Amino acid sequence: MRCVRLLVGLFLLALSAAGARAAELRLERDDRVLVLAPHPDDEALACGGLIQRALKMRLPVRVVFLTYGDSNEWSFAVYRKHPVVVPRAVRAMGLVRHDEAVAADRILGLGPDGLTFLGYPDFGTFEIWTEHWGEKPPLRSKLTRVTAVPYASAFRPGAPYKGEEILRDLSTLLHDFRPTKVFVSHPADHNPDHRALYLFTRVALWNLEGELAPALFPYLVHYGGWPAPRGLRAAEALTPPLLAPPATWSSLEVPPSARARKRAALQAHATQYRYSADYLLSFVRANELFGDFPVLAPGAPPEPAGTVRSDPPEELTPAERAAFVGVEWRAVRLEGDALVVSTVLSRPLAEAVEASFYLFGYRRDRPFGRMPKLRVEVGMLGHRVLDQDRHLDGDTVEVVREARAIAVRVPLAALGRPERAFVSARTSVAEVPLDWTSWRVLELPAPR
Secondary structure, three states: OHHHHHHHHHHHHHHHHOOOOOEEOOOOOOOOEEEEEOOOOHHHHHHHHHHHHHHHOOOOEEEEEEEOOOOOHHHHHHHHOOOOOOHHHHHHHHHHHHHHHHHHHHHHOOOHHHEEEEEEOOOOHHHHHHHOOOOOOOOOOOOOOOOEOOOOOOOOOOOEOOHHHHHHHHHHHHHHHOOOEEEEEOOOOOOHHHHHHHHHHHHHHHHOOOOOOOEEEEEOOOEOOEOOOOOOOOOOOOOOOOOOOOOEEEEEEOOHHHHHHHHHHHHHOHHHHHHHHHHHHOOOOOEEEEEEOOOEOOOOOOOOOOOOOOOOOOOOOHHHHHOOOOEEEEEEEEEOOEEEEEEEEOOOOOOOEEEEEEEEEEOOOOOHHHOOEEEEEEOOOOEEEEEOOEEEOHHHOEEEEEOOEEEEEEEHHHHOOOOEEEEEEEEEEOOEEEEEOOOEEEEOOOOO
């Protein structure tokens, strides 16, 4: 145990030396712990030690799963030894993953009464975030082929696949459980469901301001080349990847006995373990990490610019790799009565490659579903502006282009004169994402 404490202590010292504000994550006697997981297995991967620590302290703990994880057809093919693509079979695999989560969390010490499954579409919640609000119809899941929660064991069976419905469920659970600490997926995560859950959670917490003020602790699961090295290295500390901008990290020590139970819990997620054991075991370490980006505010000092990626991800096809254009933030700032977001590219946009900018406004006195959700799509020859799928006049925004940089200037009025905003950018070819920036949260001056 003394060696573990020394190892984690040296890890925190290294983080401090690198300029990050590292802190030991402490649970207090009056804490109420809520873990929000995009899929079954994320709770054990990122929070298996945390859950055990909280239960050992006899703290109230609840785990909420956004999806049943029913669209991971590659892992299902390994598990079933044949492709699983028929909608009814896909939904059946969702029930398998539900049961795996129940078994895994029982190993961690948490019974079925501490688990909630929402049942929204695996690999579809980010599309709901960007395009399915208000009068838009519900999303149809690509594999299950349904437009509403199909599971009788879910929190609200039959809930339509729409943004308002996810917010409704998260808000209800937050209000009823009244957590003091919320652990949720990270806005820099490469899995779209992970990014979506963070964003939905932010809105739900804003809607409950004045009633709840829990601390938010995002955890990272999917990020290129991380954790490194892969495989079981239970005596080693988990160190964070280099994010742009740097995140503020906290670390929770995981003692050897808790690491052993965490490993067993991951093995209980059999569909995933058989497919990617080395990856899952990479998270069985001497600590667990939680961190977030600072909220941007007008007048704050500029953040250091990140390094734009130039090497394509391995999962892209050869044609997609050849078209790859990396993107990273240059700056996000207010200019008068407009919000300006600017990015740097690894190379100029080529034919069929687009850079998309997402700008969503929030204000407390208006339902989030009714606020503008702008997407500015910039191609080699021009740009277009959409609010979900509704086309707006191109003059709604101003686009300034350089060979390897793009800036978009959006009047605050076009965003509904928000109090807060979410911003992100990505590059894509034929709707396939190539690269993207982390989602950032902005605090804006009070609307006039």
